[in-house]
Amino acid sequence: MVEMKWLYEFIVFIYCLSLIGYFIDFIQTNRKVNRVAFWLLSTVWGLQTLFLLSQMLWHSEFPIADLYDGLYFYTWILVTFSLIINRLFRVDFFIFFTNVFAFFLMILHIFTTAYSDGTEQSMRLVSDLLVTHITLAIISYGFFTLSYVFSVMYLLQYRLLKEKKWNKRLLRLGDLGQLDTLAYIVIVLGTPLLLIANILGVIWGYTSTDEFYMIDVKTLGSFTVLVIYLIYLALRVVKGYQGRVMAVFNMFAFLFLLVNYFLFGSLSNFHF
Structure with a gap:
């Protein structure tokens, strides 16, 4: 659970930096910041994908068994689609607005999972957030x-x-x-x-x-x-x-x- 806590916190941190970058680009049209934000969001996607694969390999199940896991997969879908669509059609504002909502779902997943778990480490994660x-x-x-x-x-x-x-x-x-x-x-x-x-x-x-x-x-x-x-x-x-x-x-x-x-x-x- 300690490793998972740090993974969650790192993903949230990178996700925050990505949203800030897209917001700055949204306001000022800064292509350099946009590229940095894109690669930060790509890093978020990579970490989320590793988590999904680890769940499938270690627990032999696809992590959508309940509402909490479904929120995580929902977030992964939004990040994946937004990256693909932005790459194909260069709709920068779309990726920003989509990931504001996806970030909300990501945080909701973390909080609800932690409270449903009820362990000391889980509650500490909520406290950290x-x-x-x-x-x-x-x-x-x-x-x-x-x-x-x-x-x-x-x-x-x-x-x-x-x-x-x-x-x-x-x-x-x-x-x-x-x-x-x-x-x-x-x-x-x-x-x-x-x-x-x-x-x-x-x-x-x-x-x-x-x-x-x-x-x-x-x-x-x-x-x-x-x-x-x-x-x-x-x-x-x-x-x-x-x-x-x-x-x-x-x-x-x-x-x-x-x-x-x-x-x-x-x-x-x-x-x-």
Whole structure:
């Protein structure tokens, strides 16, 4: 079970990196990142395939005997088909959206299998995934905080330029275009981490024995934060908004993030 635990965790880690890569390519159309994401996803497929073959060889059965094993095979099918279709037709967005759903099924399989097993090692696996959920959420909040700082610097620089206050502080704040770009880039990095963290959190909530409420102020707040930053990216990428308007939007987004973290966290039934 220890070996299986590490295999699961390694697959999830590689899968996360692949989804982050596809998300970045989805937002910025970066072919190098797309290729890296493709090979990471191919690695996930290879590890999943080895697991399936080992189950067939060691247990002399195809691992679809119950719902839990079926979820794993379902995930393997989605990864396999998405890789083949992407390779044949180069539909990059298809592989990204398909594997967001496949990743959800993969995590659901891990949690449900662990709780049905009931062993100490299985429960530790679930605990590790919960820690991963919290860690990824906090890291994403760190990225959003950096973006907020860049936006504040942008607005300060913008105001100094508008008022024609030329001084050394103006030079040390940085270029407006650079600050705007950096604020955008760190949001691109933080958003997929928050998406993955939310997926892990919801699956843990529904499969654990601990108290969990989907209609909870912190849970809803976390998804609202994700939606707000997705709106930011949509306005930036689809509508082409830049500069001051996006800096102001980013500041309000971060303020809601703080409300969610501190106020909603204290009002939640189970979050800290």
